[in-house]
Amino acid sequence: MLAIISLMTLGLHSGSTSMFHSASEDQATARSVLVRSEKLYVTPKRVIEGGALLIQDGVIVQIGRGLEAPEGARVIEGRVVCPGFIDAWSSFALEENAFEDDRVGRATRASDALDSYVDPRFEQQILGAGVTAYRVQPSAGARAGGLGAVVRLHPGKRADQSTLLADCCLAGGIGLARDGRAVDVFDRVGEIDRWIGALSDGQAYLEEQNEYRHELEEWQKKIAEKDKELDEAFKKAKKDREKAQTEAKDKGTEFKEKEYKEDKKPKAPRFDEDKAELARVASGELPLVLEVHRALEIRSLLEGTKRFTRLRLAIAGGTDALECAEELKARRIPVIVWPQPTVGGRPEEARVKGMGLAAALESAGVEVILGSGAAAGIGSRDLPLLAALAVGHGMQSEAALAAITTRPARMFDVSDKVGSLEVGRQADVVVFSGEPFAATTQVRFVISGGDLVVEGR
Amino acid sequence: MNVFTASTRAAAIAIGALLLSANAAADGKLAIKAGKVVQGPGMPEIDKGVILIENGRIAAIGADVKVPWDATVIDAPKLVAFPGFVEAHSARGMDRPNENIDPAAFLSVRDSIDPVNFYFEDSLRWGITTINIQQGNNCVIAGQGMVVRPMGITIDEMTVKTVSGVKLSATPKAGMSAATQAQALRKAFGDLQRYLEQLVQEKKDGNDRARREALFQGRDLEGENAKGRAMEGSAWKVAGLELIPRGEIDEKQVPLLALVEGKLPAFFYCGRPMDVHRALEVARDNGFLARTTLVISPACYKAADVIAEAGVPVVLEGPVVFTETDPLTGAETEIFVPGELKKKNVRFALSSANTTTESLWFQAAQCVGRGMTKTDAVASVTTIPAEILGLGKQVGSLEVGKAGNVLLFSGEPLSVTSWVEKVVIEGKEAYDRSKDVRVKHLMAGKAPANTQAMGGSASAEKKVVCCEGEDPAEHAKHLEAEAKKKDKGEGEDK
Amino acid sequence: MLTWILGLGGVVAAVPVQASDDHGAQASFAVRAQHLRLFGNEVVHDGVLVVENGKVRYAGDAKRAGEIGHDVIEHDGWLSAGLVACRSYSGTRGDTLEGKRPLTAEARIADVVALDHVDFERALAAGITTMVIAPSAANVVSGATAVVKTHGASFVSREAHLALSFSDSALRFNRYPTSYMAALGELENALARPSGVWKRVADGKLPVLLDAGSRDEIQRAVRFAKDHKLQGALSRAPWAGELADDVKQSGLAVIAGPFDVGTAERSLASVVALAKAGVPLAFGVDAPWNSEEGLRLSAAMCMRAGLDGRTAWESLTSTAAAVAGAGTRVGKLVSGYDADFVLWSGDPLDLTSRVVAVYVDGQRAFGGAE
Structure with a gap:
């Protein structure tokens, strides 16, 4: 089937070149790139052996087997070709004050926190590992972290120009140590309560808005009717008034106007930008990512959020999440795992909590997404290594690949732009010299946003 | 006291x-x-x-x-x-340059300028005759500044221009980050818009109700003329503002409204290149880009092309040479900032703030020393700051x-x-x-009249206190006489 | 690679017998694995390792092994020498720093290492069989390092290097010395009239471990080693690669790392540059403050930055063993060496592989039944 399609498109293409052989056509084909591979991952599940991609003006125009390179096109070869990786938990390009800001609120935006003058060589280092996009929050590890953004890495463009989605989620943390001080159990429970309360506030705000709108409509209808009535009755009212005025004059009393009463206009609820965002979260429009580690807190959180039926919740970190795996699976709550080697503890538990966590959760049926933990700015560069560690501790390769491509794209509502190779999209492609997670594999080429940004080593 | x-x-x-x-x-x-x-x-x-x-x-x-x-x-x-010399932007001469609350456009430096602050006396030594005093850089939206001459004992005597513009900052205030700063800036203008819309709506509702009441009562309602003025503005307007007499608008919001209507200049501080984008964005979105002057730190040379594109002038606050450290290799490079600005056709004024010298002519000389023409260098401390302050025809x-x-x-x-x-x-x-008694004190080691050397000395004991309660005119004569005597090598030892 | 034919002629009958868990004190058995990672970059497919009395008897192609007169364990994966970490603080319970005196040449970290500590179990779980335990680098002369096996409670050496520090972490404001000058003066003094430990260093019998951070510190350390003809290794030296030729000339090795997620590219590039210049490399793991798994992660990060596989593997095993002063005992699967080896699920250089079982001196130290 694919062969037929590729032949057809081939026929069409060669037809067009012979018909319109103009200077601009030459230019167009000069901006063509054909990427050939032994193994093409359209998505982690859909692999095309010997597959190829044709990219024109930065957009993928063809995917298939045995594609011919148009005249003047650049040809790139590699063993394995994948969609660009996405780091679901990063702090790259956050300006330095963002790490200590106390005033971050729920409406603070990550897109405002990005340093548009971050040295492009750092971007190049991350791209050089095959990571082409990442999610970032306005404050690393804040209690109420604000609105996250998904940004594409492109050394030639500033962060504001390469943002894919400026508000991809609301984030926060529960029970995280602040200023090196651990939070005690009462404070942690308090933090959960505050989040539940905030979500309720958001819901209430939404309902308030809806109710207001409804009441306003009703009132406006009533008033319009009243207007009509009054208009019609004006002549009579005028006569009555004059009559009453003369009467009063005759009697020598003071003329008093008739008292006019009408329903008060309903008062608009005060605008609250924080609550507006929480409303979006409570209604399921925006996902909520909370970093939480201890089993007690995860359980309380799951318990408390049960009643928000439309809430899209995700957990980041989830060190003890295995204990709640069943409920996470049932409610389809993904866990964004940072498969880092842990420090201290007994060897068995350390592995399950650190590098083995992803595999353990995956086997229990929980959807696992991988991230570099926003540990250090350039940490995103090491995402593929972390994914390899997760595989080394039991995660299936295919799942690990999905955890850094299709799953984060889906979670953060950007799957129409990144995460898989589709015709019509701006190309985010990585070309490897071998299987992506093998030690000896090198990244040979990277195309981000349609432009070749890393060239072979 | x-x-x-x-x-x-x-x-x-x-x-x-x-x-x-x-x-x-x-x-x-x-x-x-x-x-x-x-x-x-x-x-x-x-x-x-x-x-x-x-x-x-x-x-x-x-x-x-x-x-x-x-x-x-x-x-x-x-x-x-x-x-x-013309100083286009200075935060000195006040008791405290920064205010705590975020939107404080209704404040004015008039209430903080201290005419006897040493800064004004010193400005004369450096030949600075026109100074724009604005609030400090640690703010979101600070108050209104004014242009003064460093002469006079009262604010009135010093005033050249009562309102020189509103101060804003795109650089995070202490404790904030770029994200929360942007949020605060947006909130200030968002709140203004919501407030005005609410005012207009309430007025309209009131008018409607009044009309219905009149109908009900059988009265003819006289037409009401809009007592206010329609809102001007190039970025956003609130329809119906003409219904509100301007005097009814909260005085705290009035300066921001004037800013949005393009009636007030703005001085926008940018400490980092990324802040330049924020400042221009806020100015554009709220219609005062044409009246904006950026106050930039040397690091902002990187954003010169963006500044040039926006067509706004800048005041360069800080040394003219900026040392840049490569984040990857640690290597240091020296950048001549005014040269970079000139290359990108950005109009700039130099400032004596944040430098090791307060001398504007030394800064200009440094520019000439690094290849700038004398004309350009002199302009950056005279005519360009004058134009920036809207006083191009006066100074x-x-x-x-x-x-x-x-x-x-x-x-x-x-x-x-x-x-x-x-x-x-x-x-x-x-x-x-x-x-100049202080200069004499510095150069020749003689203490000014009516002061005591630190630690005291035998000669201090001999000091004749002549000025306490003396008539100022008499004292002036006294000082002149003293000066003449000293020039001749005589004189009391004070 | 040695070929050793056991027994006389006949058909090779490697009977796959499920060996018992417990091996005697004098362990003798064989392991047949799908892949054997040997010295250098050599990989043998279908290889066998023969252990006799806790030492390696033969490691190589199964076909050339001939008849094996021992129980053979089958392993569906890779087998390699155990990893050697050249800097760690495992088992010391934090007692690595003398706070009052900056020069304690006679101190020995071996005196405070608890060989039964859980730190070593974690190290085993990460495939590490030999570790250099060092005193803290926050003193100018902190004492002697020790080399331990992570199982079997044994020291390979109680005095492997003399640990010296050229970095500013050894200079404190509240006690002597507070300047590089004084610190160097003390070191020169010690070598001018050497006695005890210093005598052994001066005679070339005891190598040194030189901790250095900044470029200046590295240059001073290298010069010091050259001037006094000292052998040993630089420790940490994050940008030593920018002085690769000087380091090479001095004959010093470099113990790099540990590298964690987010390590600057400059540090990784330094390692690659050192390898290119031919400087012997090893990695430190700095446990328990850092994870023991960081050893392989450090190597993997350097490989991503351009380090070739062969050097990476040697830096984890043979070269590391030589730096530790145990180069004739561990780090290679060669006849006569200690039978310290690891069974992996895949190529140990790949992070997608994990430890299945670890053997030290022929004893199973970690890992469940096959």
């Missing part, structure tokens, strides 16, 4: 003395005869030129100007006349019709070895170095 310490008291007296001697000049007419007159950037220099100032303005300037018989003459054949160069702000330099104006010998502000002699 005596607010003034001994030194400020001495300063007050010193300034007063200087002023009084100035007031002794003829009412309105002053002629300055200088060995050379430098009129301004790119203008011809006049050898043995004469500047005639009448009623504060330059009436004539040239080599053969007729000096009226009743004019006071300053004969300075060895000195070079130069236009007074910045020595031309007929402009204010008589003249400096007399001991030598070539951009030379490091030159000093400002005299300063004339609007025809009044504001400073005379030969009478």
